Amino acid sequence: MNPSFRFVVLLVLGAWIAVNQAHAQVVSLYDVIYRPPGVEYRVLSDGQFDVIYQKGTRTQAEETLWTLRQTLQKTNDLLGSKASVRLSVVLNDFSDSGNGYVTPFPFKSEIESVALLGRGLSRRHPSWTQLVTAHELVHAAQAEFENKTSLVGLIGLFAPDFARAINMFVPPGISEGLAVYRESEVTEGAGRLNHPYFTMQARASIEAGNRSLAQLLETPSFTRPFDRFYKGGSFFVDFLVQTYGTSAVERIFSWQQNIPILGFGANLWYATGESPKMIGNRFSTWFSGREDSIRTSLGEITTHNRILGRKGLINRKPQWLTDSTLVVFSLAYNQERGFQKVDLAGKTTRLSQNEITDDAVFSLSSDTKEIYYSRYAQHPTSAITQTSISYALNLESGQTAQVPGSVHSYNPVKLDSGKILALSSEGQYNHIVLLSGKGQGDTRVSYRHSQFMSMSPRPGSDSVAVILNVSGHQSVYLLDMAQESPELRPWIGFGESTIYDGLFSADGRYYSFTSDRSGLLNAYVLDTREERIWQVTNALYGAMEPAVSPSGKRIAYVEYAAERFDLKVADFDRDQFTEVSRDVANYTWTTSWESSLNEREINFSEEIGDVVDTPYRAIGRMKPRMVYPTAYLDTPKDQSADARLGFGIGTALQGSDPLGKLTYHGEALLQKGRLWGEVGIRSGAFALRPDITFTKRPETINAIISQSDGSTRTQRVIRDRSSVETGILLPYTIEQNVSRTSVISSLRLSYRSDIFWDDDFESLQSRQNKLSLLPAVYFGYKVARNPRDLIPHSGYSVSWFGEFDLKNESRSKNRGWMMFGNAYLPWLKSINTGIRLNVGVLKQNSASIFGLDVFKPKGWESSFLNDDTFMRYGLNVVQPVAFVDNGTMIVPAFLRSVYMYGFAEHLHRASDFEDNVSSVGGGLGVRFRMFSYFDFDLKWGAAYRIGDKSWRSHVDIIEG
Numbered sequence: 001m002n003p004s005f006r007f008v009v010l011l012v013l014g015a016w017i018a019v020n021q022a023h024a025q026v027v028s029l030y031d032v033i034y035r036p037p038g039v040e041y042r043v044l045s046d047g048q049f050d051v052i053y054q055k056g057t058r059t060q061a062e063e064t065l066w067t068l069r070q071t072l073q074k075t076n077d078l079l080g081s082k083a084s085v086r087l088s089v090v091l092n093d094f095s096d097s098g099n100g101y102v103t104p105f106p107f108k109s110e111i112e113s114v115a116l117l118g119r120g121l122s123r124r125h126p127s128w129t130q131l132v133t134a135h136e137l138v139h140a141a142q143a144e145f146e147n148k149t150s151l152v153g154l155i156g157l158f159a160p161d162f163a164r165a166i167n168m169f170v171p172p173g174i175s176e177g178l179a180v181y182r183e184s185e186v187t188e189g190a191g192r193l194n195h196p197y198f199t200m201q202a203r204a205s206i207e208a209g210n211r212s213l214a215q216l217l218e219t220p221s222f223t224r225p226f227d228r229f230y231k232g233g234s235f236f237v238d239f240l241v242q243t244y245g246t247s248a249v250e251r252i253f254s255w256q257q258n259i260p261i262l263g264f265g266a267n268l269w270y271a272t273g274e275s276p277k278m279i280g281n282r283f284s285t286w287f288s289g290r291e292d293s294i295r296t297s298l299g300e301i302t303t304h305n306r307i308l309g310r311k312g313l314i315n316r317k318p319q320w321l322t323d324s325t326l327v328v329f330s331l332a333y334n335q336e337r338g339f340q341k342v343d344l345a346g347k348t349t350r351l352s353q354n355e356i357t358d359d360a361v362f363s364l365s366s367d368t369k370e371i372y373y374s375r376y377a378q379h380p381t382s383a384i385t386q387t388s389i390s391y392a393l394n395l396e397s398g399q400t401a402q403v404p405g406s407v408h409s410y411n412p413v414k415l416d417s418g419k420i421l422a423l424s425s426e427g428q429y430n431h432i433v434l435l436s437g438k439g440q441g442d443t444r445v446s447y448r449h450s451q452f453m454s455m456s457p458r459p460g461s462d463s464v465a466v467i468l469n470v471s472g473h474q475s476v477y478l479l480d481m482a483q484e485s486p487e488l489r490p491w492i493g494f495g496e497s498t499i500y501d502g503l504f505s506a507d508g509r510y511y512s513f514t515s516d517r518s519g520l521l522n523a524y525v526l527d528t529r530e531e532r533i534w535q536v537t538n539a540l541y542g543a544m545e546p547a548v549s550p551s552g553k554r555i556a557y558v559e560y561a562a563e564r565f566d567l568k569v570a571d572f573d574r575d576q577f578t579e580v581s582r583d584v585a586n587y588t589w590t591t592s593w594e595s596s597l598n599e600r601e602i603n604f605s606e607e608i609g610d611v612v613d614t615p616y617r618a619i620g621r622m623k624p625r626m627v628y629p630t631a632y633l634d635t636p637k638d639q640s641a642d643a644r645l646g647f648g649i650g651t652a653l654q655g656s657d658p659l660g661k662l663t664y665h666g667e668a669l670l671q672k673g674r675l676w677g678e679v680g681i682r683s684g685a686f687a688l689r690p691d692i693t694f695t696k697r698p699e700t701i702n703a704i705i706s707q708s709d710g711s712t713r714t715q716r717v718i719r720d721r722s723s724v725e726t727g728i729l730l731p732y733t734i735e736q737n738v739s740r741t742s743v744i745s746s747l748r749l750s751y752r753s754d755i756f757w758d759d760d761f762e763s764l765q766s767r768q769n770k771l772s773l774l775p776a777v778y779f780g781y782k783v784a785r786n787p788r789d790l791i792p793h794s795g796y797s798v799s800w801f802g803e804f805d806l807k808n809e810s811r812s813k814n815r816g817w818m819m820f821g822n823a824y825l826p827w828l829k830s831i832n833t834g835i836r837l838n839v840g841v842l843k844q845n846s847a848s849i850f851g852l853d854v855f856k857p858k859g860w861e862s863s864f865l866n867d868d869t870f871m872r873y874g875l876n877v878v879q880p881v882a883f884v885d886n887g888t889m890i891v892p893a894f895l896r897s898v899y900m901y902g903f904a905e906h907l908h909r910a911s912d913f914e915d916n917v918s919s920v921g922g923g924l925g926v927r928f929r930m931f932s933y934f935d936f937d938l939k940w941g942a943a944y945r946i947g948d949k950s951w952r953s954h955v956d957i958i959e960g
Helices: 058-079 128-144 151-158 160-167 172-186 196-207 213-217 228-244 246-258 264-272 276-298 593-598 604-608
Strands: 041-045 049-054 087-092 100-104 107-112 305-308 314-322 325-332 335-343 348-350 362-364 370-378 386-394 400-407 410-414 420-426 429-434 442-445 451-457 463-470 473-480 489-492 499-504 510-515 522-527 532-535 543-548 554-561 564-571 578-580 612-615 626-633 647-656 662-671 674-683 689-706 712-737 739-757 768-784 794-808 815-825 834-844 869-887 893-909 912-930 934-945 950-959
Touching (some): 041 058, 058 087, 058 128, 058 172, 058 246, 087 128, 100 128, 107 128, 107 160, 151 246, 151 626, 160 246, 160 626, 196 228, 196 276, 196 554, 213 228, 213 264, 228 246, 228 276, 264 276, 314 362, 314 543, 362 410, 370 712, 386 410, 410 451, 420 451, 429 451, 451 499, 463 593, 499 543, 626 662, 739 794, 893 934
Parallel strands (some): 522 543
Antiparallel strands (some): 041 049, 100 107, 305 564, 362 370, 386 400, 420 429, 463 473, 510 522, 543 554, 554 564, 647 662, 674 689, 689 712, 815 834, 834 869, 912 934
16 A cells, blocks of 8 residues: 655756756656546545545445544644645545555545455454555645645645655655554554564564665565565654654654755654664664563464475465375465475475465365465456456366356355355455356355455365454354355454464364464464364464364464465474463454444444535546746857757646546746747546647757858757647556566657747748657567566567658658567576567668667667668576665665676678677676665676677666
C-alpha cells in the first residue's frame, strides 16, 4: 500500500519558473488509467471527502467515509498537521487483488474493495475497509501538510498537486512507517506493529545487520524482504516517537516545506537536533534492548532439522506426498516461482513454474495426485485488473488445467467425493463456492460479513475445517459440506490471538495449525481423537504452516530467518512438545460470532448522516490542478544579423479527473511580441488510448543563408513551428505467469508546418509542411526475470518502429524503420548472469531520420550510416558482483548493485559484408538511487575497435 507516484526532473529545479532556451514543451505529470468496460461510478460526498465508489459498493463507501471522519484528527495529531484534508477516495470493485495507495497526480486515494489476502496484514481490525482507509489517510494527510509561508506553501497556491508531491518526497520508509504506526493505534492489538508475521521479518532483518537508516527507510532492489522499508520504517517511526516525541515528526515535514531539496538527512538533523549517525546509533541501542527483552521472555528455542534452506529461498506450505517426500511452493533470488518436490535429504525436483495468489495457499487431493491452487490473470488491456482463477496440477503428467467455472475463485480444495470448493470474494468479504463447471461457481456457504481465509478437507468425509475471520477474531470452524445448508461450528480459537493456517494429516487424526498466542508465530497440533493440543515449536522469529506426515511420525513446518523461509522436519514426539489446555482453545464459543457474521455493530449509513450521492461525471471534475508561471530566455546574438527571441513569459496548466479518464495540459506564452502556446489532451476511456496535441512554438536555430553573389553564410533565424500530433496506444497482456508475454503498439500521425523569420519577423522562405506516420510495436514472448537478475534470463523480444513521410515540402520524403530482436539465454541463471543475443536491422532513405547511437557498435558512435540498409549483431553479458542495497542519509544516495558487463558487437551494410565495423569490450556498472526515487545506471567501460585496433572509453548514465 505504498504511495504511487513518479517524480519528474522538474522537482530538481526547485522552483516553478524555469529559465530555458526558447524551445520547450509542457511535461505532463498526469497519466490516464484505463478501467474495464462497463464500470460505473457514483460519488458519496460530505463536502470534505468524496468517495467515488463503483456502482454496487455503496455500503462499503459509507464505511470508508465513516473511517475517514473517525481517524482524521488523530492522524493530523501524529503528523502535527493543521491542514484540512480534502480527499477523493476511489473505491474499485473490478479486481480480485486487494490494494490501496495515494498519488498526488491527481491527488486521490484508490482502494480495492476486495481485501488483501494472506497474512501480510494484521487480521485483528474490524474490517479491511477500516484498516486500509486509516492507513492511506496518513499518506493523504502527509501530502496535505501545509505551511503557507514556506516555499512549498507558495507552490501550493499555484500547483497544489505538485506541493503534495514534494511533501511525499521523503524516504518511503518514513511515509509507510508513519502509516503502519497509525494503523497500529486505531484498533487495540491490531496493526502491523502488533502483527507477528510482520514484526518477525523486521526483527530478523535488523538483527542480521540491516540497521543503517538507509537500510531501514529506503526500498531495497535485491534484498528480501522487498518491503523492508515498511518494516524498518515502522520500527524507526516507533523509535522516533518514543525518543523524540511526535513534535519531531512535525518538524521533519516543516523543514521539508522550507527546503525540500536538501534530503531527508538534513530534515532529520533539524527535527531532532542530532546527526543521522547519532540517531542511527540510538536506534540500534533501542532495538537491541527491545530484542533482548523478547529473547529473555522466549526461554528455550526449538532447533529442528533443516532440510531445505538458504539465503533468499522462500519455502511455503509444506505438504506430505509420502512419508519421506513433501511438496512446497518455493521461489528464490535465482529461482522461478513454482512447486517442487523435496525429500528428507533436501533433494529437490521441480514440478512446475507458476505464480500463486497471496499467501501461497494450495491443497493436495486425498490421493496426492493433484495440486489445487489459484493465481491471478491480468486483464489484457487494463493493467490494474487482476482476476483470480483456480487450477489443478496433475503430478503424474505434469499438466496444469484451469478448473471449469473457477473465474473469480481462489484457494480451491478437492473433497473425497470429488467436489471442488473454493473461495470467492464479494467486496471485502467472501463466501464458499462449489466449482461445478458452470458460470463462476455455486454459492454453498455465505454470510454478510464472513471472511474465509482457507479450507482443509478432512480425509474420509465431506467435513471441512475453515479458517474464518469474524470482526477481527480469526479461528477454526468446522463445516459438514454433505448438509444441504452447511452450518458453522467453532472448533479451535484463542483469545487475543489469531490462527493463520490449518491442515489435516492424511488419516484425518491430526490437525496442525499456526497461531500467534505466544506472541510469535508457532506451530501447533490437535489430536482429534484425544482432543489434545501441543505447541510444537518455540521459534526465535516465527514458525508456521505445520504438516504431520501420513504415518504420524514426523512434522514439517517453515521457520523464518533473515531473508529466508526454511523447511524443517522434526520427529513427532508429543512428549517433547508443550501441551496446551483444550479449554483455552474454546474461546470462539464465548464471542458473538454468529450475530457478527450477519450484523455490524455500527450502522454506517446512520452514522455518516446526510450526504450527497450523485453519478460520477468526469467532465465536471476537470478543473486545473496545476497553474504555474513559465519563463524562457533565448541566448544572446553572436552577430548583428542573428535573430533573438529574448525573454518570454507564460502560464501553464495541467489537469485530470480523479479516475484518470481524461487528462490535459496547456501553455500560453508571450515572447517577442507574439503569442505562442500548446494544448494537449489524452483519454483513458478506451482500450486504444488516444491523445492529441496542438502546438505553436518558436525556436532559434542556425541556418545557412544564400547570398546574392552565390556565397553562403550562417545566421541564427527563428523557426516558427505549428504542429498537430495525434496517436493511439494499446498495451496488451497476453499472459503473465512467472514469464510475461505482451504486446505494446502505437500509431502516431504528425503534421507540422515551419516558417523561418529573421529578427524583424520578415519571412526568409515560404511555409514548409510535413505529414508523417510513426508506427511502433513491441512484442515480448515469455520474458522472465528473477529478483536478482539485472536483465531477463529467458525469453524473446522484438521491437520495431518507423517514420514514413506522407508529405514533405522541404525535401524528399523520409522513409525509414529500425528493428531490434533479443534472445535471453538461461545458461547461467543460477548465478544471475544475464546473457543476451541481439540482432538489429536499419533501413533508411536519409541519414537524418533517427538517432543511431543505439544501433552502432560501442566505440563507433561517430561513424556515419547513410541512406541504405544495415544489419547488426551483438552478444551482451551482465554479471552482478555485489547487491549492496545500502546508502547514506546526509548525501541522499542509495547504492543498489555493482556489476561487470561485456559485449561483442558487429555491424555491416546489408549489401556488402565487407563494409563493416566491430568492437568488443566491457566495464563496470553501478546501479544507484538519488533522493529515494531517482534510479540511475552508471557504466564505465572501454571498447576495442577491431577495424583500426584502437580503444575507446565510454561513460554512460541511464535514468531508470
